Amino acid sequence: MTALAIDVRGLTKSFGPTRAVSDVAIAMPKGQVWGFLGPNGSGKTTTLRMLCGLLKPDAGEGTCLGYDILADSARIKREVGYMTQKFSFWEDLSIRENLEFVARAYSLGRMNQRVDEAIERLGLGHRQRQLAGALSGGWKQRLALAACILHEPKLLLLDEPTAGVDPQARRDFWDQIHHLSAEGLTVLVSTHYMDEAERCDRIVYIAYGNVVARGTVQEVITSSGLETWIVEGEGVRQLLTELSGKPGIDHVAYFGAVLHVSGRDAAALERAIATFRALPGFTWTKTRPSLEDVFIDLMQRQGADKR
Amino acid sequence: MIRWLQRTWAVLIKEFIQMRRDRLTFAMLIGIPIVQLTLFGYAINTDPKNLPAAVHIIEESRFSRTLLSALRNTGYFEFTHIVTTEAEGAKLLKEGTVAFVVTVPAGFERRLLRGEAPQILIEADASDPSAASNALAAIAQLPATVFARDLSEAGASPVATVPVDAVIHRSFNPEGISAYNIVPGLLGVILTMTMVLITALAVTREIERGTMENLLAMPITPGQVMMGKIIPYIFVGYIQVMVILIAARFLFHVPMIGSLTLLSGVLALFIAVNLAVGFTISTLARNQLQAMQMTFFFFLPSILLSGFMFPFRGMPVWAQYIGEALPLTHFLRLVRGILLKGAGPLETAPHVWPLLLMLTLVTLLAMNRYRRTLD
Ligand SMILES: Nc1ncnc2c1ncn2[C@@H]1O[C@H](COP(=O)(O)OP(=O)(O)OP(=O)(O)O)[C@@H](O)[C@H]1O
Numbered sequence: 001m002t003a004l005a006i007d008v009r010g011l012t013k014s015f016g017p018t019r020a021v022s023d024v025a026i027a028m029p030k031g032q033v034w035g036f037l038g039p040n041g042s043g044k045t046t047t048l049r050m051l052c053g054l055l056k057p058d059a060g061e062g063t064c065l066g067y068d069i070l071a072d073s074a075r076i077k078r079e080v081g082y083m084t085q086k087f088s089f090w091e092d093l094s095i096r097e098n099l100e101f102v103a104r105a106y107s108l109g110r111m112n113q114r115v116d117e118a119i120e121r122l123g124l125g126h127r128q129r130q131l132a133g134a135l136s137g138g139w140k141q142r143l144a145l146a147a148c149i150l151h152e153p154k155l156l157l158l159d160e161p162t163a164g165v166d167p168q169a170r171r172d173f174w175d176q177i178h179h180l181s182a183e184g185l186t187v188l189v190s191t192h193y194m195d196e197a198e199r200c201d202r203i204v205y206i207a208y209g210n211v212v213a214r215g216t217v218q219e220v221i222t223s224s225g226l227e228t229w230i231v232e233g234e235g236v237r238q239l240l241t242e243l244s245g246k247p248g249i250d251h252v253a254y255f256g257a258v259l260h261v262s263g264r265d266a267a268a269l270e271r272a273i274a275t276f277r278a279l280p281g282f283t284w285t286k287t288r289p290s291l292e293d294v295f296i297d298l299m300q301r302q303g304a305d306k307r
Numbered sequence: 308m309i310r311w312l313q314r315t316w317a318v319l320i321k322e323f324i325q326m327r328r329d330r331l332t333f334a335m336l337i338g339i340p341i342v343q344l345t346l347f348g349y350a351i352n353t354d355p356k357n358l359p360a361a362v363h364i365i366e367e368s369r370f371s372r373t374l375l376s377a378l379r380n381t382g383y384f385e386f387t388h389i390v391t392t393e394a395e396g397a398k399l400l401k402e403g404t405v406a407f408v409v410t411v412p413a414g415f416e417r418r419l420l421r422g423e424a425p426q427i428l429i430e431a432d433a434s435d436p437s438a439a440s441n442a443l444a445a446i447a448q449l450p451a452t453v454f455a456r457d458l459s460e461a462g463a464s465p466v467a468t469v470p471v472d473a474v475i476h477r478s479f480n481p482e483g484i485s486a487y488n489i490v491p492g493l494l495g496v497i498l499t500m501t502m503v504l505i506t507a508l509a510v511t512r513e514i515e516r517g518t519m520e521n522l523l524a525m526p527i528t529p530g531q532v533m534m535g536k537i538i539p540y541i542f543v544g545y546i547q548v549m550v551i552l553i554a555a556r557f558l559f560h561v562p563m564i565g566s567l568t569l570l571s572g573v574l575a576l577f578i579a580v581n582l583a584v585g586f587t588i589s590t591l592a593r594n595q596l597q598a599m600q601m602t603f604f605f606f607l608p609s610i611l612l613s614g615f616m617f618p619f620r621g622m623p624v625w626a627q628y629i630g631e632a633l634p635l636t637h638f639l640r641l642v643r644g645i646l647l648k649g650a651g652p653l654e655t656a657p658h659v660w661p662l663l664l665m666l667t668l669v670t671l672l673a674m675n676r677y678r679r680t681l682d
């Protein structure tokens with residue numbers, strides 16, 4: 001047995017003329033939690049689907065839990081838990097019936113006990129007879145997670161599991177992920193949230209079907225070669241439009257009540273902001289760029305390449 | 308093996324629960340046979356009265372007036388048009404404005420007075436044969452005494468046997484279909500429609516609602532999905548059959564000579580073929596609307612070319628070939644054979660094997676077409 005939970009190379013998939021995923025390689029050790037990031041339509045869902053045998057890659061090869069992704073998808077399905085981006089359980093079945101269906105579909109023993117436990121963990125005991133369709137978005141996500149770990153998979157592929165979930169539930173969710181990972185589960189989770197990316201051991205950033213950055217959060221930030229200045233002060237937002245588009249400034253973003261001014265060329269950036277630094281009432285601090293700065297930068301660069 | 312059954316069982320239970328929750332569909336499954344049966348049943352059994360008729364009197368006389376009132380008194384004829392030419396009558400008949408054109412020829416009075424039974428011509432729109440037949444029968448039963456008073460007033464002696472010699476022309480459908488043929492046939496038609504449609508929708512619904520992605524991510528094989536989805540509807544099919552047979556027996560008094568055990572065996576086969584067809588449709592259709600359209604595409608030839616609507620042997624040869632390829636054709640022969648003629652296993656065999664063959668072929672096609680991935 002290899003120590004890699006996912007080991008794929010050259011994964012490529014096109015839908016008609018659009019190339020959704022091109023030449024993606026992922027080598028992910030067991031027991032880790034990886035974040036899968038990228039702008040909308042960059043091919044995250046497509047990649048995850050190829051990993052669990054829901055889509056047949058046009059090219060590429062590799063293994064998932066040691067099983068060939070092309071030939072052994074039946075076995076992969078038994079040992080992988082895949083949570084779809086869109087809620088895909090049966091809305092006209094109750095919470096309990098959905099879980100029971102999953103238990104039977106995976107031919108799990110001790111069905112009632114397992115389902116009871118799962119419902120217990122979810123904290124849905126009193127609502128287990130309610131139809132899944134009547135649940136709120138966040139609760140649907142929780143049900144979906146409970147259902148896809150019911151068969152004790154070795155690898156979890158989660159496609160934006162926390163989209164539309166409140167902060168408390170998100171925190172609970174991540175606690176559970178880390179708990180599962182401590183038990184040896186491998187988790188690949190796609191997300192658009194930076195704070196979630198920072199909870200991952202490593203991240204893979206994909207844009208327009210190509211992996212453009214990977215590594216730990218530190219590594220991704222360092223390798224971006226980005227310089228960022230933070231501007232604070234009353235009415236700092238007014239500077240946003242003035243700064244945007246100046247040569248040397250790659251992007252300006254306002255978040256956390258401060259302005260992030262970033263550029264890849266440190267010297268050019270300093271030249272560009274020199275005149276603004278003279279303005280009274282604002283404090284300029286040079287900092288390490290945040291993950292968000294790096295992602296916005298990656299997104300813009302990739303976007304520019306495509307256009 | 309146990310796991311295989313367990314997974315099939317998983318799908319089966321899910322379908323049963325979903326079916327139970329989907330009250331509207333379930334009500335329709337039971338309602339369709341009842342509604343169709345009542346509609347068709349009444350078309351068969353009702354004795355439609357006061358049918359619009361045109362009259363073409365070439366030579367007016369007291370006898371012709373008596374004849375018309377005698378016809379009116381049968382309750383079947385309501386004279387709505389008086390025409391003066393043959394063409395005018397033919398046009399009304401073709402349009403469907405009237406169901407009959409009654410022509411009283413020249414010399415009607417003269418012949419009566421001579422003691423003969425004069426001819427009258429009745430042209431009937433037999434495209435709806437059950438509607439026309441009772442009315443026509445009533446003419447034959449006109450009492451010999453219709454003209455008695457008129458004749459004695461005119462000083463002639465009454466006719467002995469029949470008052471008039473009605474020459475009947477059935478237009479548009481000279482064959483006519485027996486009522487008993489229709490109710491057993493209806494069994495096949497209703498099963499074809501509901502069984503194909505319901506499975507076609509059951510799978511496309513998974514695709515449309517996005518639950519297919521989940522189903523595919525689970526270790527359930529196409530065969531298990533198919534079995535799990537088909538079996539619950541076999542039960543539904545049997546409920547429909549029971550409704551129809553009970554109605555056929557007690558409402559329409561259709562004779563049931565043959566073995567009901569044999570019939571239920573044949574029914575299981577026929578239902579399975581239809582469900583397999585529905586499953587195949589669902590693997591071709593991308594959404595429920597397409598599935599519905601394809602079902603009707605299959606349903607129409609089934610109704611038209613199976614011998615339900617038109618006598619099978621009356622169809623052109625090419626249509627008969629198509630008909631032979633439809634499950635309903637064979638089922639109609641089977642069910643009519645068993646119910647009406649008391650056919651046994653030996654006589655049914657020639658129509659059972661085509662159904663078995665169809666079931667095998669269609670199932671293979673469906674399993675082949677079932678998408679194991681989302682591509
Ligand atoms: N079944 C499909 N048919 C045609 N095109 C598809 C299909 N699935 C995905 N695509 C295309 O492939 C590309 C990648 O889509 P994908 O769903 O993998 O993106 P994503 O990274 O998951 O995006 P998001 O963050 O919005 O979920 C998109 O351009 C999308 O339009």
Ligand SMILES: [Mg+2]
Pocket residue numbers: 044045046085159
């Ligand atoms: Mg996606």
